[in-house]
Amino acid sequence: MDIKEQIPQLIKEVERLWKQLTGLDVPEAFIRNPMTTEEVQKVESELNVILPQEYKEFLQSYGSFFIPGGEIVYGKNRGKTSPFEEGDFSVVENTVKLREKFPELPKNFIPILDEPDCGAVCLICGGPNHGKLVLWVYYRAYKDPEFECQKEGPDFWTWFYNELLSSKKEFEEELAKPINERGIKPLI
Numbered sequence: 001m002d003i004k005e006q007i008p009q010l011i012k013e014v015e016r017l018w019k020q021l022t023g024l025d026v027p028e029a030f031i032r033n034p035m036t037t038e039e040v041q042k043v044e045s046e047l048n049v050i051l052p053q054e055y056k057e058f059l060q061s062y063g064s065f066f067i068p069g070g071e072i073v074y075g076k077n078r079g080k081t082s083p084f085e086e087g088d089f090s091v092v093e094n095t096v097k098l099r100e101k102f103p104e105l106p107k108n109f110i111p112i113l114d115e116p117d118c119g120a121v122c123l124i125c126g127g128p129n130h131g132k133l134v135l136w137v138y139y140r141a142y143k144d145p146e147f148e149c150q151k152e153g154p155d156f157w158t159w160f161y162n163e164l165l166s167s168k169k170e171f172e173e174e175l176a177k178p179i180n181e182r183g184i185k186p187l188i
Contacts, residue, residue, distance in 0.1 A: 017171035052131035
């Protein structure tokens, strides 16, 4: 079974752990509304890039993705539907904002996840590294040439799987602690 086929089961595991930690059953927080082929083509047109096939598949399967207590993978914006959500989920809007704020952002780098106090995980669209993911650093504190672009993943599905696995591990570690020592506490 390849990584892409393992993701739905891993999502269920993360949802189960979240419910165990918080007492909340919030499946809509995890899966967004998928995009149509036409919407994906519009993203490519608006950003003037050819998206890697794996990210197109993600957009058509999930749209965008949010893990409460975790991270937002940009894709389709659907508006705030959960009290845990913050920010904008649109890959187009977030790319345009970053391009305006940081003109040095390479035009073939598409930010798909914000890394607070550091930069953005970007998908490379085009060229010899098409489909790879890198951390593009834009905060001054990290403007060390050695740190400018760190490799984050060889392809989208591997990166996404590892992000989910990281959340699963974090939630399992939280559940292993006494309730009064947890960073994530029951909400009901």
